[in-house]
Amino acid sequence: MSTVSGPTVYEPEDPALLARNLRVGTRLFISATAFVFMAFVFAFFYLKAVNSNGLWRPPHTNPTQAYGIATLVCVLATAAVFELARRGLVANGGGWIAALAVSLALGIAVVVLCVLQILNAKFSAYDGGGYASVFYGWISMFTLFWLGAVYWIETLLATGIRRLPVPEQPGTDPVLLLRPAASGCVVFLGTMAVVGLFVYVLLYLIK
Amino acid sequence: MEAATTTSATAITGKRVRPPLLDYNVIWAVALGIGGYFLGHFLGARIGHHLDAQSMSDQDDMAIFAGFIVATIGFLLGLGFFAYPVSRILGRPATLREGEEHGPWRYFRLCTDHKVVALQYFVGVFFFFFVGGLNAMFIRAELTHSNATLFQAGNYLTLVSLHGTMMLMMMSAAVLGAFGNWLVPIMVGARRMAFPRVESLTLWLTVLAGVVLLSAIFLGGFPTGWTGYAPLSDQARGGMDAYLFSFALIGISLALVGLNMIATVMTMRAPGLTYNRIPVFVWGVITTSVLAVLAAPVLFAALYMGAFDRTIETSFFLPSQGGSPYLWDNLFWFFGHPEVYILALPGFGIVLELLPVFTRKPLWGYRVAVAGMFGVALLSFMVWQHHLFVSGINANLRPFYMFTTELISIPTGIIFLIGIGTLWRGRIRLTVPMLFCLAFFFNFLIGGLSGVYLSDVPSDVTTHGSYFVMAHFHYTIMGGLVFALMAAIYYWLPKMTGFKLNDTLAKVHFWGMFIFFNLTFFPLLAAGMLGMPRRVSSYNPSLHTLNVFVSSSAFLLGASMLVLLINLVWSQIVRREPAEANPWQSKSIEFQLPTPVPAHNFDRIPVITSAPYSYGVEDAPPVADFGAQAGHGGPAVAPEGGRA
Numbered sequence: 001m002s003t004v005s006g007p008t009v010y011e012p013e014d015p016a017l018l019a020r021n022l023r024v025g026t027r028l029f030i031s032a033t034a035f036v037f038m039a040f041v042f043a044f045f046y047l048k049a050v051n052s053n054g055l056w057r058p059p060h061t062n063p064t065q066a067y068g069i070a071t072l073v074c075v076l077a078t079a080a081v082f083e084l085a086r087r088g089l090v091a092n093g094g095g096w097i098a099a100l101a102v103s104l105a106l107g108i109a110v111v112v113l114c115v116l117q118i119l120n121a122k123f124s125a126y127d128g129g130g131y132a133s134v135f136y137g138w139i140s141m142f143t144l145f146w147l148g149a150v151y152w153i154e155t156l157l158a159t160g161i162r163r164l165p166v167p168e169q170p171g172t173d174p175v176l177l178l179r180p181a182a183s184g185c186v187v188f189l190g191t192m193a194v195v196g197l198f199v200y201v202l203l204y205l206i207k
Numbered sequence: 208m209e210a211a212t213t214t215s216a217t218a219i220t221g222k223r224v225r226p227p228l229l230d231y232n233v234i235w236a237v238a239l240g241i242g243g244y245f246l247g248h249f250l251g252a253r254i255g256h257h258l259d260a261q262s263m264s265d266q267d268d269m270a271i272f273a274g275f276i277v278a279t280i281g282f283l284l285g286l287g288f289f290a291y292p293v294s295r296i297l298g299r300p301a302t303l304r305e306g307e308e309h310g311p312w313r314y315f316r317l318c319t320d321h322k323v324v325a326l327q328y329f330v331g332v333f334f335f336f337f338v339g340g341l342n343a344m345f346i347r348a349e350l351t352h353s354n355a356t357l358f359q360a361g362n363y364l365t366l367v368s369l370h371g372t373m374m375l376m377m378m379s380a381a382v383l384g385a386f387g388n389w390l391v392p393i394m395v396g397a398r399r400m401a402f403p404r405v406e407s408l409t410l411w412l413t414v415l416a417g418v419v420l421l422s423a424i425f426l427g428g429f430p431t432g433w434t435g436y437a438p439l440s441d442q443a444r445g446g447m448d449a450y451l452f453s454f455a456l457i458g459i460s461l462a463l464v465g466l467n468m469i470a471t472v473m474t475m476r477a478p479g480l481t482y483n484r485i486p487v488f489v490w491g492v493i494t495t496s497v498l499a500v501l502a503a504p505v506l507f508a509a510l511y512m513g514a515f516d517r518t519i520e521t522s523f524f525l526p527s528q529g530g531s532p533y534l535w536d537n538l539f540w541f542f543g544h545p546e547v548y549i550l551a552l553p554g555f556g557i558v559l560e561l562l563p564v565f566t567r568k569p570l571w572g573y574r575v576a577v578a579g580m581f582g583v584a585l586l587s588f589m590v591w592q593h594h595l596f597v598s599g600i601n602a603n604l605r606p607f608y609m610f611t612t613e614l615i616s617i618p619t620g621i622i623f624l625i626g627i628g629t630l631w632r633g634r635i636r637l638t639v640p641m642l643f644c645l646a647f648f649f650n651f652l653i654g655g656l657s658g659v660y661l662s663d664v665p666s667d668v669t670t671h672g673s674y675f676v677m678a679h680f681h682y683t684i685m686g687g688l689v690f691a692l693m694a695a696i697y698y699w700l701p702k703m704t705g706f707k708l709n710d711t712l713a714k715v716h717f718w719g720m721f722i723f724f725n726l727t728f729f730p731l732l733a734a735g736m737l738g739m740p741r742r743v744s745s746y747n748p749s750l751h752t753l754n755v756f757v758s759s760s761a762f763l764l765g766a767s768m769l770v771l772l773i774n775l776v777w778s779q780i781v782r783r784e785p786a787e788a789n790p791w792q793s794k795s796i797e798f799q800l801p802t803p804v805p806a807h808n809f810d811r812i813p814v815i816t817s818a819p820y821s822y823g824v825e826d827a828p829p830v831a832d833f834g835a836q837a838g839h840g841g842p843a844v845a846p847e848g849g850r851a
Contacts, residue, residue, distance in 0.1 A: 017474065017475065020473075021401040021474050021475070024469070025402060028465075031501060032466065032500050033504070035501055035505050039512075042538070043534055053527060053529065055522075058529075125519045125520055126521070126528070130530050133521035137523065155296060158295070159299075164298065174300055
């Protein structure tokens with residue numbers, strides 16, 4: 001179906017427009033993300049309340065607190081260090097690349113801890129009742145979204161280090177274009193930190 | 208356009224165009240997708256075997272899911288979706304455009320031109336739409352006998368399930384994907400969508416979802432209908448995995464489409480396009496998008512849980528192991544009911560957009576119509592438990608959900624009245640798009656009125672699971688959305704492709720579709736009242752004559768859709784006639800552009816100067832000033848999206 005044709009010439013993209021797109025897009029994505037995890041919150045309370053056949057949480061289904069605490073600390077630290085990096089980036093200060101690198105390392109640590117949590121759990125998915133289902137489902141879903149956050153941090157770091165010119169923004173310092181992305185990423189990380197807090201409180205603290 | 212401010216796309220992307228066959232394209236995608244499936248299946252079987260030793264999990268399910276996941280990765284890899292993320296990992300800068308320089312091959316790969324994506328959507332969605340329609344023909348063929356004759360009971364259930372799921376999945380994408388992607392950027396005066404790669408990704412995920420769903424036939428089918436109820440879903444064969452995976456792909460696609468649409472409208476409106484000048488079709492897309500962004504993620508989470516139940520033996524929906532099937536019911540219908548409005552709201556938008564053009568008078572009650580759409584969207588999140596009236600809902604909650612369900616008829620009724628008010632004393636032109644709009648009102652009225660009975664607990668308990676429900680939602684979805692979609696096809700497709708549609712064939716299509724749609728589904732309201740159950744191929748022999756009549760009508764309805772197909776092939780491929788720039792004398796911005804619309808949409812970003820519905824208004828200013836230079840040099844977008 002041949003349709004549109006014509007001279008393919010484009011005006012340079014307005015950095016302010018790109019920033020607005022990213023800001024709005026990030027917030028919408030966070031809304032969608034929140035609803036994914038709200039489904040797990042709902043599942044937690046629903047299955048706990050229903051307690052089918054008394055099998056919501058058999059006695060042996062206790063997660064390892066050390067993993068839970070370590071994961072939560074790393075999640076919060078990733079978000080906090082990233083915020084420091086973002087402030088350095090916005091203020092044109094030094095050290096933001098180092099901060100991004102630390103944030104990335106912490107982010108990867110979260111992924112490793114989540115995988116270890118699942119592999120070393122003292123209960124399996126099939127004999128742990130409703131609780132085990134929520135535990136396995138939620139932790140794995142959290143890991144998937146967190147991998148997205150880690151990818152985002154990595155791209156910012158790589159772009160900041162290489163500083164290659166941007167074809168669609170001739171003459172613009174590529175680092176300036178990182179600011180809206182960093183702002184978006186920090187909001188996403190903040191959201192994931194809240195989700196991480198929920199994970200810890202619901203799955204590790206509530207009996 | 209000043210040379211200093213423009214750059215060729217090749218220069219922007221910084222890439223040399225490779226020979227099409229060696230570049231990313233759908234051929235590679237299919238090859239890598241198939242290869243990926245077998246690789247994933249092999250790996251999944253190994254993992255499943257390991258789990259099997261511990262948990263007695265069904266290793267086939269693990270293998271099937273792993274196959275689908277690796278197939279998806281391979282498919283997207285072949286289309287070129289991983290090139291950009293990998294380049295970003297390596298620190299290369301962000302770019303927006305990709306695959307726009309590939310001539311006809313851009314239709315067969317990742318392309319960031321919104322007009323190309325829209326046409327890809329059109330072809331892809333309509334292919335699966337016809338597959339779903341073919342399933343309906345098989346269903347009606349079976350129902351010409353009062354006992355199972357052509358298909359075994361299980362195969363019949365799979366046919367019904369495939370039909371329902373395919374139609375729901377594809378109709379969600381039909382308006383937003385094909386028409387939303389093409390029209391929204393142009394209607395808001397932009398050159399692209401906010402996130403062009405995401406736009407293309409949503410298309411290919413939709414196509415893949417259709418293929419994966421069809422693969423259910425080879426995996427033993429699935430018996431649950433489109434609702435996928437547990438615990439039946441836990442007990443079903445491998446086809447259920449295809450249902451879960453394909454619906455999850457659609458959920459992701461739908462949420463991303465919604466996100467992209469909202470971001471585009473919020474940030475990329477041309478100067479002067481204030482909120483009260485936004486075309487009502489765009490409002491329909493926005494309200495739909497809000498639902499998609501918020502409801503589809505819950506569906507995704509529910510399907511994820513279902514997949515876990517079937518692979519690693521969690522028990523989200525298994526009461527014998529601490530779960531609950533009502534958890535699925537709640538999560539599914541939290542998405543499922545808004546989904547009905549994800550289908551309906553774009554239909555409202557299309558009809559209200561077209562009525563002023565063919566009545567030559569302004570849209571009556573524009574703001575009320577927009578408020579009505581938001582009212583429908585908001586209330587659609589508060590009614591889902593009416594689907595559980597007969598399946599475990601606390602009896603004390605029934606009145607509340609009955610009330611909210613009946614409440615939603617108010618904004619819907621308002622939108623309906625806005626349409627009638629626009630028709631009132633208009634100079635009506637009975638073109639084919641207008642005929643479909645008028646049929647929409649007739650059908651949707653029947654659909655809406657039959658819905659009132661289903662919102663009422665006593666009558667719902669009586670008719671639940673019967674053909675009355677089936678006829679009701681076909682009147683709303685097919686009689687509403689699909690008729691509106693047909694209006695959109697005849698109205699906008701010539702603009703989109705640059706070639707006219709045959710008017711005689713279009714009229715034959717309309718009359719055939721309208722008459723036989725009603726002759727098919729109106730008697731089914733009666734069949735439901737007489738107790739004929741859904742999803743069962745056997746029925747009381749006393750209903751045989753009625754069913755033979757309905758099936759005959761359904762076959763003729765199917766034949767009318769073939770007329771559309773013939774028209775599309777004839778006028779868009781075989782005997783092309785260039786379309787006029789503005790055949791309907793529309794004031795809408797897309798019809799002020801040449802046909803075909805240039806690749807970059809506008810030489811200059813237009814300045815919107817008035818509302819788009821000033822038909823019949825003396826001395827009405829033009830809708831947009833296309834010669835104005837808003838902003839200097841090019842990036843002509845109002846500072847805060849629309850305020851000039």
